[in-house]
Amino acid sequence: MSRTAFRIPAPPEVVVAPARLLGQVVRALGHRFPPSDRLFTQMHNVGNNSAVFISVTLGFLGLILVYQGCVQTLKVLPDLSGVGAAFIFAMVRTFGPTITGMMIATRVGAGIAAEIGSMTVTDQIEAMKVANSDPVSYILGPRFVSCVVMTPILWVFGTLVGVLFGYLMGHWRFGIATQTFLDLGLVSYHDVVIGFLKALSYGIVIPVLAADAGFKARGGSEGVGWATTTAVVNASFAVIVLDFVISTLSFLLGY
Amino acid sequence: MIAFQGIHKSFGDKVVLSGIDLQIRDREITFIIGASGTGKSVLMKMAAGLLTPDSGRVIVDGEDVTDFGEDRWQRIRTRYALVFQHPNLFDSMTLRENVALPLRKHRGISRKAAFFAAIEFLAMVGMEDKADLMPDEVGPSQRKRVSIARALTLDPTCAILDEPTTGLDVVASRTIDDLISRLARELGKTVVVVSHDLRSIFGVADRIIFLYKGRVHLDGPSQAFHASRDPVVRQFIGGEPDGPMET
Amino acid sequence: MPGRSLDTGPAGAAAASRRPRFLDAVSAALAIAVRPVGKGFLDACTIVGGMTLLQVRIFRAMIPPSFDYDETLRQFEKVGVRSLAVVIMTSLFVGALMLVQTGNFVRDTGATSMVGWATGLTVLAEVGPVLIGLMFSGRVGANNTAELGTMTITEQVDALRVLGIDPVRHLVVPRFVAMCVMLVLLTCIGDLFAITGAAIACQLIVGIDVRVFWQGLLEGHLVGEFVMGLVKGFFFGGAISIVSCYWGLRVEGGAEGVGRAVNNSVVTSAIAIFVVNFLVTMLWV
Numbered sequence: 001m002s003r004t005a006f007r008i009p010a011p012p013e014v015v016v017a018p019a020r021l022l023g024q025v026v027r028a029l030g031h032r033f034p035p036s037d038r039l040f041t042q043m044h045n046v047g048n049n050s051a052v053f054i055s056v057t058l059g060f061l062g063l064i065l066v067y068q069g070c071v072q073t074l075k076v077l078p079d080l081s082g083v084g085a086a087f088i089f090a091m092v093r094t095f096g097p098t099i100t101g102m103m104i105a106t107r108v109g110a111g112i113a114a115e116i117g118s119m120t121v122t123d124q125i126e127a128m129k130v131a132n133s134d135p136v137s138y139i140l141g142p143r144f145v146s147c148v149v150m151t152p153i154l155w156v157f158g159t160l161v162g163v164l165f166g167y168l169m170g171h172w173r174f175g176i177a178t179q180t181f182l183d184l185g186l187v188s189y190h191d192v193v194i195g196f197l198k199a200l201s202y203g204i205v206i207p208v209l210a211a212d213a214g215f216k217a218r219g220g221s222e223g224v225g226w227a228t229t230t231a232v233v234n235a236s237f238a239v240i241v242l243d244f245v246i247s248t249l250s251f252l253l254g255y
Numbered sequence: 256m257i258a259f260q261g262i263h264k265s266f267g268d269k270v271v272l273s274g275i276d277l278q279i280r281d282r283e284i285t286f287i288i289g290a291s292g293t294g295k296s297v298l299m300k301m302a303a304g305l306l307t308p309d310s311g312r313v314i315v316d317g318e319d320v321t322d323f324g325e326d327r328w329q330r331i332r333t334r335y336a337l338v339f340q341h342p343n344l345f346d347s348m349t350l351r352e353n354v355a356l357p358l359r360k361h362r363g364i365s366r367k368a369a370f371f372a373a374i375e376f377l378a379m380v381g382m383e384d385k386a387d388l389m390p391d392e393v394g395p396s397q398r399k400r401v402s403i404a405r406a407l408t409l410d411p412t413c414a415i416l417d418e419p420t421t422g423l424d425v426v427a428s429r430t431i432d433d434l435i436s437r438l439a440r441e442l443g444k445t446v447v448v449v450s451h452d453l454r455s456i457f458g459v460a461d462r463i464i465f466l467y468k469g470r471v472h473l474d475g476p477s478q479a480f481h482a483s484r485d486p487v488v489r490q491f492i493g494g495e496p497d498g499p500m501e502t
Numbered sequence: 503m504p505g506r507s508l509d510t511g512p513a514g515a516a517a518a519s520r521r522p523r524f525l526d527a528v529s530a531a532l533a534i535a536v537r538p539v540g541k542g543f544l545d546a547c548t549i550v551g552g553m554t555l556l557q558v559r560i561f562r563a564m565i566p567p568s569f570d571y572d573e574t575l576r577q578f579e580k581v582g583v584r585s586l587a588v589v590i591m592t593s594l595f596v597g598a599l600m601l602v603q604t605g606n607f608v609r610d611t612g613a614t615s616m617v618g619w620a621t622g623l624t625v626l627a628e629v630g631p632v633l634i635g636l637m638f639s640g641r642v643g644a645n646n647t648a649e650l651g652t653m654t655i656t657e658q659v660d661a662l663r664v665l666g667i668d669p670v671r672h673l674v675v676p677r678f679v680a681m682c683v684m685l686v687l688l689t690c691i692g693d694l695f696a697i698t699g700a701a702i703a704c705q706l707i708v709g710i711d712v713r714v715f716w717q718g719l720l721e722g723h724l725v726g727e728f729v730m731g732l733v734k735g736f737f738f739g740g741a742i743s744i745v746s747c748y749w750g751l752r753v754e755g756g757a758e759g760v761g762r763a764v765n766n767s768v769v770t771s772a773i774a775i776f777v778v779n780f781l782v783t784m785l786w787v
Contacts, residue, residue, distance in 0.1 A: 052542070053769060053772075053773070056773050056776065056777075057772055057773060057776045060776040060777060060779070060780045061776060063780055064628065064779060064780050064783050065628070067783060067784065067787070068623075068627065068628060068783065068787070071787050072623060086607075090603070093603070093606075094599075094603050102633075102636055102772075103772060106636070106640065106768045106769060106772050107765070107768075107769050107772075110644070110764060110765040110768050110769075111765050113761070114758075114760075114761025114762060114764060114765050115761065117757070117761055118756075118757045118758040118761050121757050122757065220652075220757055221648075221651065221652045221655055221656075221756060221757040221759075221760040222648065222652050223757070224648070224757045224758070224760050224761040224764075225644075225645070225647070225648020225649065225651060225652060225760050225761070225764055226648065227761075228644060228648065228760075228761050228764040228765060228768075229640065229641065229644040229645045229648060229764065232640035232641075232644050232764075232768050233588060233637065233640045233641050233644075236636060236637060236640050237588070237591065237592065237637070240592060240595045240596060240599070240633070241595055243599055244595045244598055244599045244602070247599060247602045247603060248598075248602055248703075248707055251602050251605055251606065251707065251708070252707065300660075303663075303664055304663075305660055305663065305664070325663075325668070326668075328663075329663075329666045329667075329668060330666070332663065332664055332665070332666045333665075333666040335664065337664040339657050339660070339661065341656070341657060343656055343657040343658045343660065343661040344658075344661075345653075345658055345661070346656075346658070356665070356667070357665040357666070357667065360570075360665070360666075360667050360672075361666060366572075402661075405665070406664075406665075409665070409666070
């Protein structure tokens with residue numbers, strides 16, 4: 001076996017460590033599920049506390065996409081009836097899940113990394129290990145579950161808000177009739193499934209990458225700053241890459 | 256000359272200073288002492304405009320600076336050398352660059368000339384051979400000495416040193432003491448030192464101000480302090496755990 | 503404290519104990535429901551006000567220009583080196599992603615000539631600048647907040663003030679200048695790589711000849727959109743630098759405080775990016 005010329009290169013540490021952490025947290029969750037009070041606190045933090053942030057960002061995104069869509073369409077033809085359907089299609093399938101995912105990576109990912117990072121540099125994680133309680137299951141467990149559950153919910157919420165604001169722009173600025181704009185003709189069952197899959201995968205990846213950065217924090221406030229920055233960049237980039245991978249696969253499979 | 260008149264300051268519910276009245280006279284070495292948390296550092300930060308009192312006035316060279324904005328404080332602050340308790344060197348610069356920065360900013364001299372001048376100030380605290388190291392490559396006591404050198408670059412009239420010898424070994428502490436007395440005796444500067452170090456207090460102080468419970472408890476030359484019959488002062492000098500002093 | 507006026511909720515409810523119980527319950531419920539909204543609003547006002555003040559101080563330091571040139575040069579280098587790789591990788595994927603998305607349409611309608619124009623438009627005008635801005639805020643903005651936050655809690659900022667050096671002139675303005683200029687350049691580079699990514703995806707994934715893509719792109723006359731993207735980069739850079747410096751300079755309370763500040767910084771930057779994006783497009787198109 002060792003004589004074969006071709007060897008699969010070892011995957012980089014950025015992928016291996018989070019993957020190992022993912023395995024750990026899934027095993028820990030199977031072993032002992034976090035108690036509901038701590039779970040709900042985290043869900044509230046991930047979900048409810050992100051709602052305003054996601055409304056603002058997705059709202060502005062909806063406004064601008066419809067505005068650009070209408071202006072560019074008007075350059076070619078005077079008929080705006082197709083804009084709504086195309087916009088809703090793009091929101092459900094791409095912009096809804098991906099921008100929501102990036103916002104969660106930014107808010108929740110940075111939050112998890114900051115929390116775990118401060119615990120790491122103040123030796124609280126070490127103290128937990130000494131006290132024989134598993135930091136991965138105790139700290140990451142509830143956060144992981146809440147992210148996995150709340151990201152798809154926020155995807156639905158964000159997409160609805162984006163479509164609502166897009167509709168307001170289309171209706172008032174460009175006078176598109178309500179029925180014409182809110183046309184679900186282009187959205188098929190597949191698109192909803194793909195949007196959901198994207199959101200779910202982001203929900204799995206974001207907390208793991210953020211926690212990985214947090215556990216690696218070293219040395220005081222600089223370490224915490226480093227962990228938070230790393231979490232945001234890695235999680236956001238992972239969202240873009242996952243979006244690309246899922247989109248490409250679905251395109252190649254013809255859905 | 257720095258004067259404090261009726262200074263009150265609290266952080267949240269915690270009252271730190273309750274009516275401080277004192278004057279710091281020019282060309283004297285004044286030690287401000289007291290138990291931890293009696294607001295010695297707070298008082299020194301007020302003298303430099305980093306904190307504002309809840310009530311009372313701060314007067315510097317006859318000018319009431321209490322309500323000065325950041326811009327006007329900039330002008331006042333160049334008269335001070337304020338050395339913080341924790342050495343706060345700029346950690347992205349070498350020791351030489353740290354000392355050269357105020358020279359470049361205020362003297363309008365070239366980078367090269369400032370670097371050259373910086374060596375002299377580093378030599379004053381015996382750090383000239385480590386000029387090109389980064390702050391985290393030297394020990395805490397050496398960082399402290401460099402921060403003293405940096406504070407002295409602008410030829411201040413008054414040096415405020417917050418616990419300059421805390422955390423230093425005995426030899427290094429005596430070097431700092433020599434520096435303190437040289438500043439006052441040879442260079443004619445006003446020196447204010449916040450300290451716990453009894454040896455340096457009785458070695459070099461002209462005047463000692465003892466803060467207790469947010470007020471000035473005792474104010475006088477070091478002989479008066481030594482001779483004091485006050486039970487709180489006796490306990491502080493003796494360093495006994497039991498006594499009338501509340502901590 | 504303006505927030506105190508809201509605290510009359512429970513006190514008012516207690517004082518009105520002679521009124522029917524039902525009204526008490528309603529006013530208590532209102533107090534619980536309304537207070538977070540009011541508090542959130544007041545917090546937002548404080549933050550926006552603080553950032554505006556910082557903006558004013560930056561402009562005052564720039565006219566006439568009196569800020570640290572060495573530090574500015576150092577920031578240029580730092581900002582560029584830190585973010586170039588992230589921006590290139592992001593752009594490649596974003597370009598490819600947008601092309602695959604357009605591919606769905608093209609497959610349904612058969613309008614292959616649309617591919618170049620549609621991808622170019624979304625990438626150059628909207629999605630490219632926004633995603634590059636978001637990654638830039640995560641990389642450079644967050645790092646900047648952490649750095650200034652550490653300087654604040656280790657009293658290095660106070661050390662500057664004590665030496666009679668204005669922290670805004672010495673620390674904030676160089677970062678402001680560097681980020682504004684660098685994000686324009688990075689958007690430029692990013693656009694290039696996004697188009698490259700799109701071209702690769704066009705040939706390899708969607709299976710349309712890359713020449714069709716180029717033709718569509720060139721015939722789309724997207725110079726205006728390209729320039730608008732650069733203008734967005736400029737304003738994003740300004741917004742990110744002000745937001746990140748603001749949060750960095752008001753850090754309190756050790757390592758935890760730095761973590762919280764970085765979190766706040768990236769969230770506020772993201773909001774700023776979407777709002778600025780909206781404003782620039784509305785005023786431009």
